Every structure is written in structure tokens, then in C-alpha cells.
Amino acid sequence: DQQVKQNSPSLSVQEGRISILNCDYTNSMFDYFLWYKKYPAEGPTFLISISSIKDKNEDGRFTVFLNKSAKHLSLHIVPSQPGDSAVYFCAASAGSARQLTFGSGTQLTVLP
Amino acid sequence: ETGVTQSPTHLIKTRGQQVTLRCSSQSGHNTVSWYQQALGQGPQFIFQYYREEENGRGNFPPRFSGLQFPNYSSELNVNALELDDSALYLCASSWGHNNSPLHFGNGTRLTVT
Numbered sequence: 001d002q003q004v005k006q007n008s009p010s011l012s013v014q015e016g017r018i019s020i021l022n023c024d025y026t027n028s029m030f031d032y033f034l035w036y037k038k039y040p041a042e043g044p045t046f047l048i049s050i051s052s053i054k055d056k057n058e059d060g061r062f063t064v065f066l067n068k069s070a071k072h073l074s075l076h077i078v079p080s081q082p083g084d085s086a087v088y089f090c091a092a093s094a095g096s097a098r099q100l101t102f103g104s105g106t107q108l109t110v111l112p
Numbered sequence: 113e114t115g116v117t118q119s120p121t122h123l124i125k126t127r128g129q130q131v132t133l134r135c136s137s138q139s140g141h142n143t144v145s146w147y148q149q150a151l152g153q154g155p156q157f158i159f160q161y162y163r164e165e166e167n168g169r170g171n172f173p174p175r176f177s178g179l180q181f182p183n184y185s186s187e188l189n190v191n192a193l194e195l196d197d198s199a200l201y202l203c204a205s206s207w208g209h210n211n212s213p214l215h216f217g218n219g220t221r222l223t224v225t
Contacts, residue, residue, distance in 0.1 A: 102154030
């Protein structure tokens, strides 16, 4: 049973446009959500997070939106740059457990 | 600031053998977690260590075991290797129990033949 789902395995976007990556979850106990970016041959790198008490968190070009009623979160990247091309993972945790449950990832390709 | 380092980077083992993977935490981090990432999937939580004690475990059999040392470095041991154990093994460190983000190493690619 996949508790965190990223239904789009891949996404292509033109440089300068907005990239929107989506993530759905089923476990209502999740209260902390993160996005990680992964380049080939490297470990995942933390991008941005959001607590369930918020519905939006912004850091530079990256904004994460959380819709608790829909159990849905999204990552917006604007403007997209070729260096953003990577696999993006959505992850969630419950309470203080620190155990992250990851989605299967979305390969983002930003075309120059 | 030294990041999370893992060794070796690649490893090939035969089914039934045992393997030990090593991880050095990021400077100042006292919590270490291990994840298994199979091809085409997201990382799956194996277990976490805090102050040298196991502090949470995912859905992995007992043949997956670990250690954390006083300097917060860690080992992942897998006994009786199976073909399905072939994966990228990621170590991540963080500080304390709060929601500080995990910092991942580049992983060890294990192939079981």
C-alpha cells in the first residue's frame, strides 16, 4: 500500500516556465512533508518542507502548497532552469518519528 | 562542514553472503537513518539510530541490522543476501528528534548475483 504517491513519472517543461510537481498521500497521520531533489549518482538533496499547520511555504523559486482536505501537495518551481532537471521525491512523516515515507519520484526535464 | 559519506560506493556480492556498509554522519548530527532504494522506486526506511540505540524500524526482516558508534558513524549489516537486496543503500543524518531535514549521502550500490 503506497501511502505517498507521485502519479507522474516524468514531466517536461520549457526553461523559464513554471514546473508543477504533484504528490498525494493517504495517511492522515502525516504532519510534515518534504521535497527532495536527486541527481544521478548522488543522494537526495533537501529542497523545501512544510508542516501541516501551514498551507504554503516559499523559498526563492520553490513553493510548496499543502491541501490537507485533499491530502495533496505540490511543488512549484518558477522560473524553471535547465539545472533543475532531476528526479523529485515527495516525502512525509508522522509526529516525531522522523521516519520518512517517500513517493516513487518524478523525473523533471527542463528544456533550454 | 563535512557532509554524509558512505563506503564503499559499489559492491557486488553473491546470494547468501553477508555485507557491511558504512556511513559517517554530517558533522554535528547525532541521528542516522538507513534507506533502501530499489530501481525506479523511492527510498524505503530501514531503521534509525539515535545515541547508539535503534529508534525506529521499517518493514525489513531481522537479517538487516545496524550499529551506531559513539562518534555517530554507523554500519548497516545484511546477512544471507538475496537477489532482491540489490539496491542503492542510502544513509542520512540529522540532529535530534525534531523535524530537521535529513541529509543524505551518495549511497552504496549493492548488486547481489
